Amino acid sequence: MTVTKIALVGIGKIARDQHVPALAASDAFELAATVSRSGGLEGVENYGTIEALLEARPDISAISFCTPPQVRYDGARAALAAGRHVMLEKPPGASLSEVHALQAQAAAANLSLYATWHSRHAASVPAARAWLADKTIKSVRIDWKEDVRVWHPGQQWIWQAGGLGIFDPVINALSILTEILPVPVYVTGADLRFPSNCETPISGRIQMGGPDGPLVESDVDFLFEGEPLWRHVVETDAGTLTLNEGGAVLDIDGTTPATNGAEEAKLHGEYDGLYAAFANLLATGSSEVDLRPMTLVADIFTLGRRLEAPEFIDPTLQEN
Numbered sequence: 001m002t003v004t005k006i007a008l009v010g011i012g013k014i015a016r017d018q019h020v021p022a023l024a025a026s027d028a029f030e031l032a033a034t035v036s037r038s039g040g041l042e043g044v045e046n047y048g049t050i051e052a053l054l055e056a057r058p059d060i061s062a063i064s065f066c067t068p069p070q071v072r073y074d075g076a077r078a079a080l081a082a083g084r085h086v087m088l089e090k091p092p093g094a095s096l097s098e099v100h101a102l103q104a105q106a107a108a109a110n111l112s113l114y115a116t117w118h119s120r121h122a123a124s125v126p127a128a129r130a131w132l133a134d135k136t137i138k139s140v141r142i143d144w145k146e147d148v149r150v151w152h153p154g155q156q157w158i159w160q161a162g163g164l165g166i167f168d169p170v171i172n173a174l175s176i177l178t179e180i181l182p183v184p185v186y187v188t189g190a191d192l193r194f195p196s197n198c199e200t201p202i203s204g205r206i207q208m209g210g211p212d213g214p215l216v217e218s219d220v221d222f223l224f225e226g227e228p229l230w231r232h233v234v235e236t237d238a239g240t241l242t243l244n245e246g247g248a249v250l251d252i253d254g255t256t257p258a259t260n261g262a263e264e265a266k267l268h269g270e271y272d273g274l275y276a277a278f279a280n281l282l283a284t285g286s287s288e289v290d291l292r293p294m295t296l297v298a299d300i301f302t303l304g305r306r307l308e309a310p311e312f313i314d315p316t317l318q319e320n
């Protein structure tokens with residue numbers, strides 16, 4: 001098998017928790033360098049800027065970006081301009097228009113661009129999609145509730161414009177929704193609560209329509225204490241499908257079905273799946289950029305009524 005040298009840009013929480021272990025386990029990639037403002041990883045060559053890496057290491061043909069969305073575009077554009085294939089963490093950028101620009105740039109240069117949605121690689125998502133494929137969807141309920149102080153301590157970019165606030169995790173729910181439903185959905189309304197000191201929302205309610213009228217109701221909250229609730233409940237003409245734990249656990253009318261692909265997916269985590277998919281795109285000379293989850297979020301911000309919420313103080317930042 002061809003081993004592709006790859007660099008990781010932005011060595012924060014998700015790079016350390018998921019990308020580094022997935023790359024260590026991958027036969028298709030070798031982590032050859034990092035770009036990090038804070039030193040990177042022990043034992044891995046590090047560059048302070050993407051430009052320095054691109055200049056010094058023409059042998060690294062793929063770059064994977066784990067930076068916050070607001071600073072993703074310039075680096076990705078530079079990487080493509082230097083003839084490198086690019087993989088993007090979710091959301092693929094700060095705006096739809098900048099991702100469209102990257103798509104056009106990659107296509108013109110015959111390079112692979114992969115906009116990842118890690119939650120689509122959760123263990124039970126393929127089985128949920130397969131089961132729903134021939135059903136009539138009557139309603140969908142999404143609850144996406146977690147404690148930002150536990151899951152994103154100190155991440156100030158989430159509260160700055162382009163960081164999406166609660167929609168940083170909720171876009172994962174929408175990536176699953178658009179993957180498993182056999183029908184398209186569109187946003188019809190939203191109430192978004194913005195803390196008085198933040199540029200992005202902390203909680204909200206969202207409504208979406210489907211082919212026959214109202215279809216999806218969603219309640220999302222970034223101040224939810226205790227065990228997180230990452231759940232889709234889909235009512236169909238043939239029973240109720242529940243996906244729990246962010247797509248990991250499937251239940252149909254109270255029983256766990258024998259699911260195709262779930263055992264395989266449990267053995268290999270979501271990020272093993274992402275890097276296997278990227279290797280496949282490189283091998284076939286293709287790109288994958290599905291912007292439906294990000295389009296829904298953009299529409300939620302366009303249609304959402306802005307409501308005030310109390311100031312949000314990140315306890316991690318208060319301690320420092």
Ligand code: NAP
Pocket residue numbers: 009010011012013014015035036037038039040066067068069071089090091118151155157168
């Ligand atoms: P993070 O912990 O804040 O890490 C982001 C890293 O990007 C920083 O540590 C920093 O690394 C680098 N960076 C470069 N410019 C930056 C800037 N202006 N502000 C802040 N950091 C900057 O964030 P993360 O949780 O890893 O999230 C990064 C991306 O992954 C986001 O798009 C997020 O949605 C996605 N993601 C996160 C999770 C999760 O559970 N945390 C899960 C899946 C996906 P250096 O110091 O090395 O330069």
